[in-house]
Structure formats: C-alpha cells, structure tokens
Amino acid sequence: MRKPLIAGNWKMNGSRSDNKALLAGIKAGIAKAKVAEVAVCAPYIYIPQVAEQLAGTPIAWGGQNLSTEAKGAFTGEISAAMLLDFKCKYVIVGHSERRTLYGEDDALVAKKFAVAEQAGLIPILCIGETLEEREKGITEQVVARQIKAAIDEVGIATLGKGVIAYEPVWAIGTGKTASPQQAQDVHAFIRGQLAAHDKAVAEKVRIQYGGSMNAGNAKELLAMQDIDGGLIGGASLKAEDFLAICTAAG
Ligand code: PEP
Numbered sequence: 001m002r003k004p005l006i007a008g009n010w011k012m013n014g015s016r017s018d019n020k021a022l023l024a025g026i027k028a029g030i031a032k033a034k035v036a037e038v039a040v041c042a043p044y045i046y047i048p049q050v051a052e053q054l055a056g057t058p059i060a061w062g063g064q065n066l067s068t069e070a071k072g073a074f075t076g077e078i079s080a081a082m083l084l085d086f087k088c089k090y091v092i093v094g095h096s097e098r099r100t101l102y103g104e105d106d107a108l109v110a111k112k113f114a115v116a117e118q119a120g121l122i123p124i125l126c127i128g129e130t131l132e133e134r135e136k137g138i139t140e141q142v143v144a145r146q147i148k149a150a151i152d153e154v155g156i157a158t159l160g161k162g163v164i165a166y167e168p169v170w171a172i173g174t175g176k177t178a179s180p181q182q183a184q185d186v187h188a189f190i191r192g193q194l195a196a197h198d199k200a201v202a203e204k205v206r207i208q209y210g211g212s213m214n215a216g217n218a219k220e221l222l223a224m225q226d227i228d229g230g231l232i233g234g235a236s237l238k239a240e241d242f243l244a245i246c247t248a249a250g
Contacts, residue, residue, distance in 0.1 A: 002204065002205075002206050002228045003035070003036070003037050003206070003228075004035060004036045004037070004206070004208075004222060004227075004228050004229035004230075004249040004250075005036065005037045005038075005039065005163055005206050005208060005228065005229035006033075006036045006037070006038050006039070006229050006230050006232065006242075006245055006246045006249060007038075007039040007040070007041060007062070007090060007092075007124060007165075007208065007229070007230070007231050007232065007236075008039070008040040008041060008232050008236025008237075008242055009041050009064060009092060009095070009210075009231055009232065009233050009236060010040065010041065010042050010043060010046075010064075010236060010237065011043075011064070011097070011233060012043055013043075013237055014042065014043060014046055014237075016046070016049060019042070019046055019049055019050065019053075020049075020053070021239075022237065022238075022239055023040075023049075023050065023053040023054060024053070024239075025239025025240070025243075026038075026040070026059065026239050026242060026243060027053070027054070027057055027059070028239075029239065029240075029243040029247075030057065030058060030059055030243070030246070032243065032246075032247045033243070033246035033247050033249065034247075034250055035249045035250030036229060036246050036247075036249035036250070037058075037060070037229075038058070038059045038060070038246050039059065039060040039061060039062055039089065039090050040054075040059065040060075040061050040062075040236065041061070041062045041063060041064050041090060041091075041092050041124075042061060042062075042063075042064075043064065044063060044064075044078050047061065047063065047083070047086045047088065048086055051086045051087050051088075055087075060089040060090060061087075061088055061089065061090070062083070062088045062089055062090030062091050062092065062121070062122075062124075063078065063083045063088050063090075063091040063092070063121075064091070064092045064095065065078070065091070065092065065093070065095070065098060065112075066078055066079065066080050066083060066091050066093070066112060066115065066116055066121075067079050067080075067115075068108070068111045068112055068115050080115055080116050080118075080119030080120075080121055081119060083119075083121060084119060084120060084121065088121060089121070089122055090121065090122050090123075090124055090163070091116045091121045091122075091123055091124070092123075092124045092126060092165075092231070093109055093112040093113050093116060093123045093124065093125055093126070094106075094109030094112065094113075094125055094126045094127065094146075095126045095167075096126060096128060096167060096169045096172055097172075100169070106145065106146055106149035106150075107149060107153075109125070109146075109149070109150070110149045110150045110152065110153035110154065111153060113125055113150050113153065113154060113159075113162060114153050114154045114158070116162075117154065117158055117161055117162060122161070122162055122163060123162040123163070124162065124163045124164075124165050124208070124231065125150055125159075125162055125163070125164050125165065126165045126167050126210070126231070127142075127143050127146035127147060127164065127165070127166060127167070127190075128142075128143065128146075128166055128167040128168045128169050128172075128210075128211070129142040129143065129168055129169065129170075130142075130169045130170060131169065131170035134168065134170060139168075139186060140186070140189050143166065143186060143189065143190055143193075144189075144193055147159075147164075147190065147193050147194070148193075151197060156194065156197035156198045156201050157198065157201065159194070159201070159205070160194075160198070160201035160204060160205050162205075163205070163206045163207075163208060163229075164190060164205060164206070164207045164208070165207075165208040165209075165210045165231040166183065166186055166187055166190060166207055166208070166209055166210070167209075167210035167211050167231060168182075168183075168186075168211050169211075170211075171210075171211025171212050172210065172211050172212070172233065173212070173233055173234060174211075174212060175212050176211075176212060177211060177212040177213065177214075177217050177221070178209070178211055178221075180220045180221050180223070180224050180227075181224075183209045183221060183224060183227060184224040184225065184226055184227060187207050187209070187224065187226035187227055188225075188226045190207055190226075191203075191205075191207065191226055206228035206229060207226060207227065207228050208227070208228060208229040208230050208231045209221050209227045209229075209230050209231075210230060210231030210232065210233070212233075212234070213230040213231075213232050213235065213245060214234075214235040214241060214245070215235065215240075215241045215244035215245060215248075218230065218244065218245040218248035218249075219248040222248055222249050229249065230245060232245055
C-alpha cells in the first residue's frame with residue numbers, strides 16, 4: 001500500500017509574514033489528514049523559517065531545486081548538503097518551469113536526481129508532456145524518454161527511492177486539470193515503464209499528479225488507482241485549500 005504524498009510547491013511566492021500565517025494554518029489543521037504524508041517545498045531563503053515552524057510536526061519540507069555540484073564557485077546555487085543542513089527531506093527536480101525557463105534537459109535533471117539521492121534527500125522527479133506533445137499524440141513517448149533518462153543515470157533501484165510527479169505541462173498553473181481518467185492512464189503507463197525494469201519497484205514507487213489540483217478536484221484524482229498524491233502549486237498557498245487536498249487523500 002503506497003502512502004500518498006501531498007507536497008506543496010510554493011514556487012517563487014511568499015514573505016516572512018505570509019509564510020508564518022500559512023504554516024500556522026496548515027499546522028492547525030494537519031491532524032485531519034489521516035492518510036497522506038504532507039510536505040512543503042519553499043523558496044531557499046525561507047527554508048530556515050519553514051524548518052523552525054514545522055519542527056516537531058508531522059509535516060516535512062524540502063527545496064524546489066538543487067545544484068549538481070557539492071560546493072565552490074557556483075554563484076547563486078544551493079547544494080544538497082545545504083538543504084540537508086536545514087533538515088529538508090525532499091527536493092523537486094526537473095519541474096517543468098526549470099526545464100522550459102532555465103533550459104534543464106533530461107540529462108541534467110537525471111544528474112540532479114542522482115546527486116540528491118546520494119546525499120540523502122528524496123528527489124521528486126517531475127515529468128510530463130506539453131500541450132503540443134499531447135496534441136501530437138506523443139505523451140507516452142515523452143514521459144518514457146524522461147523516465148529512461150533517470151533510469152540510465154541512476155538505475156531502477158535508486159529511481160525507486162524517489163517520488164515521481166506526473167505533471168502535464170498544459171495543466172500547470174492554467175486551471176486546466178487532467179481528468180482523473182486522463183491522469184490515471186498516464187500514471188499506469190509510467191508504472192508499466194518501471195515494471196519493465198523491476199516489478200517490485202513499480203509497485204512501491206509513489207507517482208503524484210500535479211497540474212491545477214485543488215480542493216474541488218483532489219478527491220476524484222486521488223481516488224484513481226495509480227495516483228499516489230499530488231504536487232500542488234497555486235492551491236498550496238492557502239492553508240484551507242492545501243488542507244482540503246491533504247484530507248481528500250483520506
Ligand atoms: C506545480 O507547480 O507543480 C503545479 C502543479 O502547479 P499548479 O498546482 O499551480 O498547477
């Protein structure tokens with residue numbers, strides 16, 4: 001039985017006072033989330049604040065990106081060790097905004113996965129097709145390529161130590177959600193790709209859905225057999241909405 005993971009991706013949002021109120025709100029209601037594991041991935045600069053406010057709660061935290069380098073002359077970068085220094089459990093790698101706006105390709109994302117996992121973080125590997133790719137009918141080809149890049153780099157056993165987030169790019173921040181069946185079909189395909197390498201890993205690995213998941217649609221999406229939680233952008237910025245998603249998992 002896979003424990004669903006609901007992870008908030010704050011992206012480049014927040015302020016010290018907004019975060020304080022948001023985290024207090026999440027903490028106040030988290031006991032109602034009986035089934036899901038819950039995490040928030042904050043901008044680097046706010047991770048110490050998140051760590052301080054969430055210490056001693058069941059809520060984990062993480063980063064949204066990391067460097068492939070361990071230390072040194074890499075201005076503006078953050079290492080895995082730095083994230084661990086502030087007790088991050090998770091780190092997102094290969095979010096579509098990193099891929100499209102910052103030119104991260106499959107090979108770099110796979111390397112980030114490897115570096116994060118080796119350091120002791122749990123990488124959340126984001127994959128998903130653009131609208132153009134879906135309309136061309138190549139969704140499966142795209143996600144298969146993205147998964148293969150990670151397996152080629154780290155092997156199936158190590159991939160299984162991370163989390164996969166299927167995020168159709170056309171659904172991220174657009175208000176357009178994949179229907180539960182559309183999402184389930186791709187999740188099942190992804191699990192099948194993993195099973196071709198190792199059935200036990202495929203059974204165990206959590207595959208989150210991401211893309212305009214909200215308080216209104218979470219229950220139906222999370223009810224699908226191969227959807228093991230959500231990576232939540234916009235709706236993770238309001239405690240009430242985020243908690244509604246966390247509790248929709250049961
Ligand atoms: C995301 O940033 O990963 C995401 C899914 O965003 P949103 O929920 O806003 O679509």
